[in-house]
Amino acid sequence: MNWKRRSLLGKGFWREVYKTRWKGIVPIVDRKKLLLVESNFDVLLFFYVVGRKVAVQWVKEIYMNRMDISTRHVEECASIFPTHNQLNIVKLLDKLVFESEEPISVRRALELARDAARGVAQLHNAPGSPFAHTDLQMRQFLVDTDGTWKLNDFNRVKDAGLRLVDGVPSVEKSMFISEVAKGKWRSLEEYHHLRLDESWISTACHH
Numbered sequence: 001m002n003w004k005r006r007s008l009l010g011k012g013f014w015r016e017v018y019k020t021r022w023k024g025i026v027p028i029v030d031r032k033k034l035l036l037v038e039s040n041f042d043v044l045l046f047f048y049v050v051g052r053k054v055a056v057q058w059v060k061e062i063y064m065n066r067m068d069i070s071t072r073h074v075e076e077c078a079s080i081f082p083t084h085n086q087l088n089i090v091k092l093l094d095k096l097v098f099e100s101e102e103p104i105s106v107r108r109a110l111e112l113a114r115d116a117a118r119g120v121a122q123l124h125n126a127p128g129s130p131f132a133h134t135d136l137q138m139r140q141f142l143v144d145t146d147g148t149w150k151l152n153d154f155n156r157v158k159d160a161g162l163r164l165v166d167g168v169p170s171v172e173k174s175m176f177i178s179e180v181a182k183g184k185w186r187s188l189e190e191y192h193h194l195r196l197d198e199s200w201i202s203t204a205c206h207h
Contacts, residue, residue: 115149116141123151131157 006020119141124130133140135153142150 112141112143112149119149119151133157 120133120136123133133151133154134157140152142152144150
């Protein structure tokens, strides 16, 4: 990866997101700040959500030139496949799904990865406005008894759409912001040391 040719797309408290070049393609790299986390790996973007399309491919240059693609959406989707200087697909899948001790096939792992990306796409295309989860990580994706993903922990969700005035969309960008919940625990269940379950948005996100 040509790290010298990187360009900053955005940054937050825990990480910075860059566009760079790697083997002739243009990936998005989510770089964790080394002093804040134990792991120091970079994350190569594998799934990228654009509007209603889930592109299972590397980012194309044209996507980064579109004004309707926010940095937050790029950050959200850059959390699928962590790599440790290697691109062995099985090891990438292990990082994705093997917090559980249940052995699963590569096919099933790919299906779970695809469904996770589709779930993020649904959140970004919610009726009335796109919402940004802002705290996506693998432990936020819970597996139901029927094997389907459920996205957890919406306590830091952000409205990424237009501000509503008396129920009518205005031309102003919504400024809704959830305060960052600092510390290890993120969801209400975790605060009370309870088993994780899917959470829902309990407050209106429009001003």
